Structure formats: structure tokens, C-alpha cells
Amino acid sequence: MNTLLRHKGWTWGFRSTVLLYFVLLVVLPLLGVYYHSFSLGWSAFAESVKDPIAWKAVLLTLKLALVATMINVLIGTMIGWVIVRYRFPGRSLLNSLVDLPFALPTAVGGLMILLLLGPGSLIGGAAEALGFEIVFHQPAIVIAMVFVTFPFVIRAVQPLLEEIDPSEEEAARTLGASGTKIFFKVVLPSMLPGMLSGGMLAFSRALAEFGAVVLVAGNIPGRTLIASVFIYGEVESDNTAGAAAVSILLLTLSFVILWVVNFVQTKGKRA
Amino acid sequence: MKKLWITLTYLVFFLLLIAPLGKMVMGAFEGGLGGLGDALARPEALHALMMTGLIVVTVTVLNTLLGMMMAIYLVRGSWMSGGLRRFLNSIVDLPYAVSPVIGGLMIVLLLGPGSAVGAFFEDIGFKIVYAFPGMVIATLFVTFPLMVREVMPVLQEIGAQQEEAASTLGAYGWTTFWKVTWPSIRWAVIYGIVLTVARSLGEFGAVLVVSGNIINRTQTATTLVYQDVENFNVISANSVALVLAAFSVSLLLLMEWAKKRREVR
Numbered sequence: 332m333n334t335l336l337r338h339k340g341w342t343w344g345f346r347s348t349v350l351l352y353f354v355l356l357v358v359l360p361l362l363g364v365y366y367h368s369f370s371l372g373w374s375a376f377a378e379s380v381k382d383p384i385a386w387k388a389v390l391l392t393l394k395l396a397l398v399a400t401m402i403n404v405l406i407g408t409m410i411g412w413v414i415v416r417y418r419f420p421g422r423s424l425l426n427s428l429v430d431l432p433f434a435l436p437t438a439v440g441g442l443m444i445l446l447l448l449g450p451g452s453l454i455g456g457a458a459e460a461l462g463f464e465i466v467f468h469q470p471a472i473v474i475a476m477v478f479v480t481f482p483f484v485i486r487a488v489q490p491l492l493e494e495i496d497p498s499e500e501e502a503a504r505t506l507g508a509s510g511t512k513i514f515f516k517v518v519l520p521s522m523l524p525g526m527l528s529g530g531m532l533a534f535s536r537a538l539a540e541f542g543a544v545v546l547v548a549g550n551i552p553g554r555t556l557i558a559s560v561f562i563y564g565e566v567e568s569d570n571t572a573g574a575a576a577v578s579i580l581l582l583t584l585s586f587v588i589l590w591v592v593n594f595v596q597t598k599g600k601r602a
Numbered sequence: 603m604k605k606l607w608i609t610l611t612y613l614v615f616f617l618l619l620i621a622p623l624g625k626m627v628m629g630a631f632e633g634g635l636g637g638l639g640d641a642l643a644r645p646e647a648l649h650a651l652m653m654t655g656l657i658v659v660t661v662t663v664l665n666t667l668l669g670m671m672m673a674i675y676l677v678r679g680s681w682m683s684g685g686l687r688r689f690l691n692s693i694v695d696l697p698y699a700v701s702p703v704i705g706g707l708m709i710v711l712l713l714g715p716g717s718a719v720g721a722f723f724e725d726i727g728f729k730i731v732y733a734f735p736g737m738v739i740a741t742l743f744v745t746f747p748l749m750v751r752e753v754m755p756v757l758q759e760i761g762a763q764q765e766e767a768a769s770t771l772g773a774y775g776w777t778t779f780w781k782v783t784w785p786s787i788r789w790a791v792i793y794g795i796v797l798t799v800a801r802s803l804g805e806f807g808a809v810l811v812v813s814g815n816i817i818n819r820t821q822t823a824t825t826l827v828y829q830d831v832e833n834f835n836v837i838s839a840n841s842v843a844l845v846l847a848a849f850s851v852s853l854l855l856l857m858e859w860a861k862k863r864r865e866v867r
Contacts, residue, residue, distance in 0.1 A: 342775065345671065346675065346679075346681070348668075349668055349671045349672050349675060350675075352668050353668075353672060353690070353694075353746075356739070356742055356743055356746060357693065357694075357696055357697060357743065357746060358693065359712065360705075360708035360709060360711075360712050360743065361696060361700070361708065363708055363711050363712045364704065364707065364708050364711060367711050406614050409607065409610065409611065409614075410611050410614060410615075412607070413607050413608055413610075413611040414611070417604055417607070417608055419608050421612075425611065425612075425615055427854065427855075427858045428615060428619055428620075430854055430857075431619055431623075431850075431851070431854060432619070433800070434800050434804075434850040434851065434853055434854040435804065435846075435847055435850045435851075436803060436804025436805075436806060436823075436824050436827075436843075436846050436847075436850065437804060437806055437807075438804070438806040438824040438825075438827050438828050438843075439626070439804070439824070439827065439843045439846050439847050439850075440622075442626065442827060442831060442839055442840070442843050443622035443623060443625065443626045443843075444622055445831065446622070446625045446626055446629050446836070446840070447621055447622045447625045452625070477618065478618055478619075478622075481618060481619075510603075535698075535699055538701070539699070539700065539701030539702070539704075540701075541701060541702055541703045541806065541807035542702070542804075542806035542807055542824070542828075545828070546828065546831055558701075559701045559702075559703045559704075559807065560703075562701070562703050562704060562707060563703050563807070563810070563811060566703075566706075566707055566710065566811055571707070571710070571711060571716075574707055575707065575711065578701075578704045578707055581701055581704065582699070582700060582701075582704060585699035585700065585701075586696070586699055588699070589695060589696075589698070589699045590692075593692065593695075
């Protein structure tokens with residue numbers, strides 16, 4: 332039995348199984364999408380992308396994801412700062428709550444936003460009376476994106492804040508710098524890498540988000556139809572070539588972002 | 603100044619996380635406990651929850667084992683050249699960057715009835731897309747990086763010295779793994795499992811595309827929530843969502859507990 336367990340074939344078998352699994356599961360499907368969208372030639376690809384509904388959906392997604400990311404960089408930096416620097420009741424509870432949007436299914440997140448801001452609710456009713464429209468309009472999409480990407484910036488900023496050497500700030504204070512000046516000259520530069528990489532991750536996640544958005548967006552072409560929902564619609568109506576064309580636009584964009592984040596992080600580690 | 607920032611933080615948390623969650627919990631109890639029970643006792647709800655459970659178990663088992671092995675090979679696999687390892691390492695993260703809908707689309711394109719592989723399996727009477735296997739593959743794809751990314755840093759941190767010492771002293775591969783490697787990566791694997799369970803429980807986009815969302819056949823809990831909302835059946839949607847949210851919150855608490863335990867040790 333033991334000699335059987337120690338046979339070289341086991342090692343070889345394990346290695347090939349794991350690598351094959353990886354290639355079949357991750358690499359092959361990705362190549363498949365690129366292959367599929369170019370299989371009918373460049374002109375067919377260009378045709379799919381030129382469809383005004385398609386490129387408007389991609390542009391809208393970019394715009395809203397950018398807004399959501401900026402909101403997240405602001406509130407994320409603030410919350411990261413407050414949680415690391417201040418001691419107050421409920422601090423560790425808030426710290427655990429940060430991860431809630433990652434743990435909750437995105438469809439549940441979308442449903443929660445729909446309930447809170449929907450036409451029948453208190454906030455939705457008040458906004459409607461004031462002439463604002465939230466749900467099924469662009470603000471709701473931004474809120475859904477902010478909700479889903481909420482933890483990224485906080486979790487990227489926190490470790491950096493914890494690492495700051497207190498003597499730097501003390502030195503600045505001894506030399507007579509004001510609180511605001513210390514913040515902008517000492518604290519902010521050390522948080523910046525986290526704000527950037529967290530923001531990039533949030534942006535790429537917001538671009539890709541589907542579950543939370545599909546429930547709260549009105550999905551009106553050109554106005555509230557974002558790229559992932561557009562792709563879903565194309566798949567449902569059996570236009571896989573169109574879906575694949577928009578997919579590779581989004582995919583390529585996300586890959587570039589991921590690559591930049593990796594590059595920034597490895598560079599940051601070396602410095 | 604300090605008070606202002608703390609108040610603002612509480613405000614953001616309340617508006618963005620606590621209020622929506624509270625509203626959903628209240629919504630689920632709108633019809634009383636009976637309404638909640640009725641919504642959950644619907645045959646399609648029971649079936650959807652069972653499908654989700656099956657997917658979670660299958661995916662977690664597969665990705666825990668293979669993800670752990672992948673992490674070990676990526677860190678320790680001296681049988682691969684360094685360049686190949688770096689290349690594989692950089693593509694492990696790709697599923698993070700892929701929109702779930704695109705993940706689903708990839709599987710439909712590759713294994714759907716229109717493709718060569720899909721047609722072959724269809725001929726021998728084995729449906730992949732719009733059936734259970736496709737849903738499992740979609741979830742496997744989405745959750746693959748989680749375990750690898752949890753285990754890899756730990757392996758890198760502990761270094762290979764202890765393992766080398768063990769094998770120099772004559773321990774075989776299995777013994778080295780169980781006695782030396784496993785005790786140090788145990789907590790990372792537990793985190794990985796919690797994350798994988800949470801992610802596969804909540805997977806929506808990829809599964810929706812691959813499953814076709816056929817009621818009582820390929821519907822999961824998340825896609826049932828979606829369908830209930832589309833049908834304006836809000837109380838039922840809330841009830842199923844409440845079950846999902848309860849699971850995710852418990853997983854989150856479990857994670858916090860595990861982190862505390864590890865820090866104490």
C-alpha cells in the first residue's frame with residue numbers, strides 16, 4: 332500500500348489535474364469569448380460595437396462607475412481614517428460591518444436598495460414629491476455601485492494608516508504645522524497608494540456589476556441600460572455575437588485596470 | 603472635529619448598510635411570521651434553496667482542494683520554470699476582473715448547444731448549459747481565485763525551510779504536507795472556505811445566464827429573488843433574500859471569530 336502511495340505517478344497525476352483544471356476553467360473560456368467575437372471577422376465585430384445601444388451602454392457604464400468610484404474614494408478614505416485613528420463606542424462593530432457588501436449576495440443588495448428608495452418607501456416618496464427620481468434612474472445605479480464596492484477603498488487605506496510612523500506627524504506638529512497642513516503633507520501622501528489601488532479595484536468591480544444594478548435600473552437603452560445588463564439582454568435574445576463584442580470591450584478594460592493595480596502594488600512593495 | 607467625523611461615519615454606515623438591511627428584514631415580516639413561512643414553503647422556494655445548497659457544497663469542495671493545490675504549486679512548484687509560474691500567477695486573478703454575466707456567457711459559448719463540445723454531450727444525453735453542471739462550472743469559475751489568494755501569502759511567508767528539513771529527514775510528500783504544511787496554512791484554508799461559500803451562495807449573474815432560470819429545475823435562491831422582484835412579488839422576494847442575508851451575515855461573523863482566534867494564538 333505504501334509503495335503504491337509513493338509511486339511517482341501520483342505526483343504527476345496531481346500536477347496535471349490541477350493545471351488542466353485551471354486551464355479548462357479559466358483560460359479556455361476567456362479565449363473562447365475573444366475567438367467568438369472575432370470569428371466572423373473584424374467588420375462583424377465593428378458592426379456590433381457600432382450599434383448605438385451598445386456603445387451608449389458602455390459609455391454610460393464608464394461614466395456611472397467613475398462617479399461611484401469617486402464617491403467611494405471620498406467616503407472610504409474618511410471611514411478608514413475614522414476607524415483607524417479614533418476610539419469610539421461601536422468601532423469594532425463598524426469595522427466588521429465594512430465587509431457586509433462583499434458577504435451579501437448582490438441580488439439581495441439590489442433588492443435592499445430597491446426597497447429603501449423605491450416608489451412606495453418613505454425616501455422614494457419624498458424624493459418623488461420634490462421632483463427627483465431615484466429608482467429606475469441613474470442615481471439608483473450609482474448607489475448600487477457604491478454599495479457593492481464599498482469595502483475596497485477602506486480595506487486598502489486601513490493598513491497604510493496603521494503603518495504610518497507617529498513620529499512623522501509629531502515632528503510636523505513640533506515644527507508648528509497646522510492640523511490641516513499635517514493631513515495634506517504627511518497623512519494623505521501615505522494613504523494615496525491605497526486610495527488609488529482601492530479606487531481602481533472599486534472601479535473595475537463597478538464596471539462589471541450586474542446583480543445589484545439589474546434590479547434598480549430601468550434598463551432604458553441610452554439612459555439607464557448599463558453594459559452588463561445589455562450583455563444579458565443580448566444573450567437572452569440569442570445574439571451571442573453582439574454580447575461577445577461588448578464583453579471583450581469590458582473585459583479588455585478590466586484586464587488593463589487589473590494589470591495596472593498589480594504593477595502599482597509590486598512597485599509600491601519594492602520602493 | 604473628531605465628533606463630526608465619527609457622526610459622519612455612522613451616518614454613511616446607517617444610510618448605506620444598516621437602513622437597507624433593516625428595511626429588508628422588516629419587509630420580510632410584513633405578512634407576519636405566517637407570510638414568511640408561506641413564502642419559504644413554496645415548492646419553487648424550497649427547490650431553489652436546495653439547488654443553491656447543492657451548488658455551494660460541490661463548488662466549495664472542488665475549489666478548496668484544487669485551489670489549495672494550485673496555491674502550493676504556484677509557490678513551491680520548482681518543477682515549473684519561474685516564468686511560467688509568474689504567468690500563471692498573473693492569470694489566477696482574471697475571474698475577479700470578469701463581469702459575472704460575461705463569465706456566464708463564456709460558458710454558454712464554449713459548452714452551449716451551439717458549440718462542438720456542447721453538441722457532443724447533448725448527443726450522449728448529458729446537458730451542461732441550462733442544467734446543474736453548467737451552473738456549477740459558472741460558480742467554480744467565479745470563486746476560483748479566492749482560495750488560491752488566501753493560501754499563497756501564508757505559504758510565501760512561512761518559507762520552504764521546514765518542509766525541506768522534513769523531507770531531508772526522510773518524510774515523504776504526504777507526511778510533510780500533513781505534519782508541516784497543513785498546520786500553518788489551516789487558518790488560511792478556513793478563510794478561503796468561508797469566502798468561497800459566501801461567494802457561491804450569492805452568485806447571481808453567471809448562474810442566471812447559464813441556468814436559463816427555469817422554475818423548479820435550474821432556479822437558485824438568488825435567481826428566484828430576481829424573478830420574484832420582476833413579478834412584483836416583493837414579500838416572497840424579501841423572505842428568500844432574508845434567508846440568504848442571514849447566511850451571509852453568519853458567515854461574516856464566523857470570519858470575524860476566526861480572525862480573532864488566530865490573533866489570540
